[in-house]
Amino acid sequence: MQQRDSDQAHLLDRVQHHVDLIYRTNPLSVNLDSLATSLLELMRLDPAAAPPPQYVNHWSQRDAIAITYGDSILREGEKPLVTLKRFFDQHSEGLLTGVHILPFCPWSSDDGFSVLDYSSVNEALGTWDDVEAIAGSYDLMADLVINHCSARSLWFQNFLKGETPGKGYFFTASPEDDLSQVVRPRTSELLREVETSEGTRYVWCTFSHDQVDLDFRNPEVLKQFVSIVRHYLDNGVRIFRLDAVAFLWKVAGTTSLNLEETHEVVRLLRTLVEHAVPGALLITETNIPNQQNLSYFGNSNEAHCIYNFSLPPLLVNTLVTGNCQHLKMWMMSMPPAQNGTAYFNFIASHDGIGLRPAEGLLSDAELTSLVETMGQFGGHVSYRALEDGQSKPYEINISLFDALQGTTSGPDEWGVERFVCAHAIMLGLEGIPGIYIHSLLGTRNDYDRVENAGHYRAINRHQWDDEALESVLSREDSSHAQVFARIKALLAIRREQAAFHPNATQFTLHLGDAVFGFWRQSMDRRQSVFCISNISNAAIPLALSDINLIGTDDWVDLISGTHYHGRDEVIDVHPYQTVWITNLEGHSGAL
The missing domain is CATH 3.20.20.80 (Glycosidases)
Structure with a gap:
């Protein structure tokens, strides 16, 4: 009920609610009232703005x-x-x-995912004008590399010197901390020893020692990334891929994966982005087990989209x-x-x-x-x-x-x-x-x-x-x-098929181990498409009665153009052939 009330509140109240949940147990002293106001100023948003329409699909079957x-x-x-x-x-x-252009900022390693400067375009690729030109013709998706940045960045060099911006930006831990439960996708040492103006520190590196994890317990880091989001929106980005976001918040003695503060940061970013540009989207990149990945939908209030990582x-x-x-x-x-x-x-x-x-x-x-x-x-x-x-x-x-x-x-x-x-x-x-x-x-x-x-x-x-x-x-x-x-x-x-809308109904068909099939139905229920693939290297006979075609309808395979007139027909599906069989009455496109 608390979340529902927040969803109906004016923007300042909603943002205040998010930051309260993120920082309520934070060991660092944070002025939560001024933080919420600062975030709205950085995004150039009206604090009294009402929430945009909820549960709107900003996509269709035409999108790829x-x-x-x-x-x-x-x-x-x-x-x-x-x-x-x-x-x-x-x-x-x-x-x-x-078009999703993978990291186009200056970088030092990992083919772009070790960012040196979030505000610039890599000169070897082009300029912001070139980025905006692509955004003028296509929905532009860009990476928000939010968990870490380059050890050669100005931020990290300033961290070592105790200067701003950068001082307090990076997550440190002690080798004596209980880090046994930490989940990460690499075999390198988690902590990297560095010498700073304040002595020896051990910075947290989920991925590599050139990719140092940022410390979102420091609200200045959050403000930096909200500013980056605004900058990207101003330059035509409409879809944000939140890179490695599952690792964002760390607590010694835990897995430091998918923590509640991480989810709340995603909710906050969604609130800010959807108020700034209606139709702008967040996609979470969380290469983790399936059920954990699904959690980033939240209650339809976190990511607009999640990567379907189990599919590949x-x-x-x-x-x-x-x-x-x-x-x-x-x-x-x-x-x-x-x-x-x-x-x-x-x-x-x-x-x-x-x-x-x-x-x-x-x-x-x-x-x-x-x-x-x-x-x-x-x-x-x-x-x-x-x-x-x-x-x-x-x-x-x-x-x-x-x-x-x-x-x-x-x-x-x-x-x-x-x-x-x-x-x-x-x-x-x-x-x-x-x-x-x-x-x-x-x-x-x-x-x-x-x-x-x-x-x-x-x-x-x-x-x-x-x-x-x-x-x-x-x-x-x-x-x-x-x-x-x-x-x-x-x-x-x-x-051209309404049944292929990203949110259209889908049911799995049971046609044996060598035939993979599913049924899609348009949201107005006018069109059905039976998607059937022979996933073997031998031809397989398929009785149309097995997929419960309505005998009074005329049916056609959208891919081959072959017409079918009765449930009693048996077709040979060739090795690795796919058929998309639809009812002609509901079919909306030309063959």
């Missing part, structure tokens, strides 16, 4: 987001952000409504084993996203295929088999540290195209079909699709980049030469051209 680094495509003599925009303008044919490992496992049992069981357990929230679906990213989100869904033996299978196709494995000092596979580093070039039995001739099948499944699911640029292009493992970069994640961070890319896309016999054309064809179909 491309995920890319700013320099994924290079052209001599041209800034990469300019090259990137021209590529999407020329080739996306209006099918991509948004489960879908890859399904396609290399030819068995969809685990994928079905997981999907049946997923609650439908409430209005005002949505899943952000992806099956490949700049990182690897995360394994933590599959824990509890796949057995240790199945995870081991998946890791070994990916090794056959050139993949590597990154590890995380356990409480007992041991290490455990954290993610598989491989391009998705190579990951799907065979099965547990080894490579085969079905690689392209299997790869397209993976995307057809994702594009049919409840949620907003995000497609990594190297999946759009069918990019292969980049072993040279791994060697040059010195880390495994570089295997899926290839940089295309613009002329070479245009050349392969112009050749019909190129797997890159085939993949790009077929994914765009699926996007073109998807955007």
Whole structure:
């Protein structure tokens, strides 16, 4: 009841409520009244503003987001952000409504996620004008690297010297503290010893010693990030990816993961962002077990969207084993996203295929088999540290195209079909699709980049030469051209179907272990789409009576254009073929 009252209050009261919950047990002295006022001033918001409409879906089936680094495509003599925009303008044919540009600020390591200066654009990529140009044509998604920043940043150098801004900005602990329960995704030492103007300190480093965790117990850190959010909004950013946000708040003696203060910071940022720019969104990047990930929806008052992290490992496992049992069981357990929230679906990213989100869904033996299978196709494995000092596979580093070039039995001739099948499944699911640029292009493992970069994640961070890319896309016999054309064809179909709205009804079908199927129904109940994929390397007969088609309706496969006129028909679904069977009466687009 307290939260409901807060939701109806004027903005100042709501922000006051958030900061009270964040800092009520804070060991540092905080003037909560002045803090709430300062945050509103930084965001240039009216303290008396009424709350915006709740539970509004700011998306539709027409939305699809491309995920890319700013320099994924290079052209001599041209800034990469300019090259990137021209590529999407020329080739996306209006099918991509948004672009997620991975960190474009100056950085010192981790390909952008060790930020030196949040207020600037990396000169090697372009300028704020180039960023705004992309934002003028696409919904721009940007990373708010909120948990940590570079050890070479001005903030950290000032921390060492006891100067501002930076003094008190970084989280410190003692080697004597109980840190045994801390959960983190790396095997490096958690604490880094540094010499400061006040003596030896031990700074907390969740990810690497060049990425030092910020201390949000200090409200000056919160104010800095609210100021950054305002700056990004002013430059056209409309979707904020809260990077590694689950690790934000730390307390010795706990896991320091998903703490209540972290959730409240997300609620605060949502309140500020949705008042500043109606339709601006927060997406939480929390590569953690499934149930913990779901918690970032809150009561429809935290993230607008959450990354569907369990989808990539489960879908890859399904396609290399030819068995969809685990994928079905997981999907049946997923609650439908409430209005005002949505899943952000992806099956490949700049990182690897995360394994933590599959824990509890796949057995240790199945995870081991998946890791070994990916090794056959050139993949590597990154590890995380356990409480007992041991290490455990954290993610598989491989391009998705190579990951799907065979099965547990080894490579085969079905690689392209299997790869397209993976995307057809994702594009049919409840949620907003995000497609990594190297999946759009069918990019292969980049072993040279791994060697040059010195880390495994570089295997899926290839940089295309613009002329070479245009050349392969112009050749019909190129797997890159085939993949790009077929994914765009699926996007073109998807955007015309009301049943593919991110919040439309979804039910799992039970058609055996080798056929993965689900049913989508539009919110006005006029259109149904039966999404059925053969996830094996053998043709499978499918009786239309098995999916309960209404016999009086006419039905059509949106992908092939084949018409069906009765429940008694039996169709052969080819290896890795997907059919999207819809009722013609509810179908809203042209075939």
